[in-house]
Amino acid sequence: MFKKTLITTIALCSTASAAWSQATLISNETGVETSTEFVSVPGSAYGPWSFAPCAGCESIVLRLDDTSQYYVGKQAVPLATLRKYAARGASHLDVFYETKSRHVTRLILRTQLDPADVPTKKSPKAPQGGATESRTKS
Secondary structure, eight states, X not given: OHHHXXXXXXXXXXXXXXXXXXXXXXXXXXXEEEETTTOOOOSOSSEXXXXXXXXXXXXEEEEEOXXXXXXXXXXXXXXXXXXXXXXXXXXXXXXXXXXXXXXXEEEEEOSOOOGGGSOOOOOOOOOGGGOXXXXXXX
């Protein structure tokens, strides 16, 4: 009985360490929760961006580029729209970046878009020229 318990324990420990190493490989992103009270949303989607996540906190310097994504709530938006909503007043802002490269992956402003700013889905494209196929019996 002791031998089976020992073998099971060893097997679980080896599996747990493998799972832990996988978790550390996957977790290469850091997230910072802050507020628009303390942070100025970047003016440009390219280059360095420095911010202090709270009053009295040390500044963090990150980089933005054309792969950085911006969200208002769950809706992907251009940086200009994110800035517009951030300027309305205090809102929570989540900043996610790659830990090693310090590249911003996404900024999420936790508020909702106004109905007028929600993009509409495009309707399926109609046939060009409005012509339809004629169906004749032969």
